Amino acid sequence: MTITAQDIAAILGPVDQTLMAALSATGATPGELAEAWAWVNSDEALIGEGRSLPRGKVAELVELLSADEDDEYEM
Numbered sequence: 001m002t003i004t005a006q007d008i009a010a011i012l013g014p015v016d017q018t019l020m021a022a023l024s025a026t027g028a029t030p031g032e033l034a035e036a037w038a039w040v041n042s043d044e045a046l047i048g049e050g051r052s053l054p055r056g057k058v059a060e061l062v063e064l065l066s067a068d069e070d071d072e073y074e075m
Helices: 005-012 019-026 030-046 056-073
Strands: none
Touching: 005 019, 005 030, 019 056, 030 056
């Protein structure tokens, strides 16, 4: 099951339409989005738990979410 706008809002909170479209276009599942969000917010903790670095759709989502985070700091 791929993520919907409702899934994205439930996991991330409010996001702009551009990011929502990009996330939806990945074809990821809600679980993959939740995992990517966890990586963006606490990558050191996840690495400390011995988790392998994200791959596939999770890595793609991490990149999208990280790029959006970077844009917020450039203002």
